Amino acid sequence: MYSTSSPYRIITVCTGNICRSPMAALMLTEAFAAEGLSDVVVVDSAGTTGYEVGHPIDPRAARVLSAKHIASEDHVARKWRQEWFAERDLILALDVDHFGWLQEGAPDAGSLAKVRMLRSFDPHVAGRSSLDLGIEDPWYGGHTDFDTTWTLIKDAIPGIVQHVKTAIGPQVEAESGEHQQVTSMS
Numbered sequence: 001m002y003s004t005s006s007p008y009r010i011i012t013v014c015t016g017n018i019c020r021s022p023m024a025a026l027m028l029t030e031a032f033a034a035e036g037l038s039d040v041v042v043v044d045s046a047g048t049t050g051y052e053v054g055h056p057i058d059p060r061a062a063r064v065l066s067a068k069h070i071a072s073e074d075h076v077a078r079k080w081r082q083e084w085f086a087e088r089d090l091i092l093a094l095d096v097d098h099f100g101w102l103q104e105g106a107p108d109a110g111s112l113a114k115v116r117m118l119r120s121f122d123p124h125v126a127g128r129s130s131l132d133l134g135i136e137d138p139w140y141g142g143h144t145d146f147d148t149t150w151t152l153i154k155d156a157i158p159g160i161v162q163h164v165k166t167a168i169g170p171q172v173e174a175e176s177g178e179h180q181q182v183t184s185m186s
Contacts, residue, residue: 007039007040007041007042008041008089008090008164008168009041009043009044009089010025010028010041010043010044010088010090010160011043011044011045011046011084011090011091011092012024012025012028012043012044012045012046012094013047013048013080013091013092013094013102014045014047014048014095014098015047015048015051015095015097016047016049016052016077016139017047017052017053017077017078018047018052018056018057018058018061018077019058019138019146019149020095020135020138020149021045021094022045022057022061022072022077023057023061023064023065023146023149023153024045024092024153025043025045026070026071026075027070028157029043031158031161032161037161037164037165046079046081046084047077048098048101049079050079052077053077053079054076054077055077056073056076057075057077058139060138060142060143061149064143064146064147065150068150080102082105085107085111086111088114089114089167090114090116090164090167091114091115092117092160093116093117093118094118094134094135095134095135095136096117096131096133096134099130099134102115103115117130117133117134118135118156119133119134119155119156120133121157121158121159122155122156123159124155135149
């Protein structure tokens with residue numbers, strides 16, 4: 001669980017860690033930086049499989065991020081590790097199969113409580129069944145599918161930022177000396 005002596009840790013999870021989860025992690029990193037929270041929130045990503053371990057981000061995902069001035073060239077795909085259940089404060093699944101996989105693998109109730117669908121933070125779809133909150137794998141499609149992935153992730157970011165601000169609470173606001181409004185990504 002989060003403590004003020006260590007950063008709040010978020011991990012985004014998809015299948016191969018070359019499309020959806022790195023896009024989400026990099027977009028969230030950018031959003032937390034815009035909020036002045038880079039020192040207290042760390043975001044990374046992983047895949048449920050080892051299919052793409054060691055590979056860079058998909059070029060189509062990189063194109064979308066680059067168009068929004070988010071660098072992705074340092075991303076290297078990696079596979080989920082069991083100890084991350086204990087080491088992360090929020091575990092964000094990008095699709096229903098990842099959500100189920102993470103739920104099944106959670107070693108205890110505390111870990112299970114950390115697992116959420118990324119889109120559950122989008123106010124337009126919040127409250128819907130997790131079956132309705134998935135982001136389909138754009139790998140099988142074209143550029144438009146990656147643009148759609150960007151939009152679906154972007155719509156959830158303000159809710160995630162607000163959730164984290166609430167979790168890290170007054171201690172961070174006291175350190176920053178002010179309360180900032182969540183900004184949106186263009």
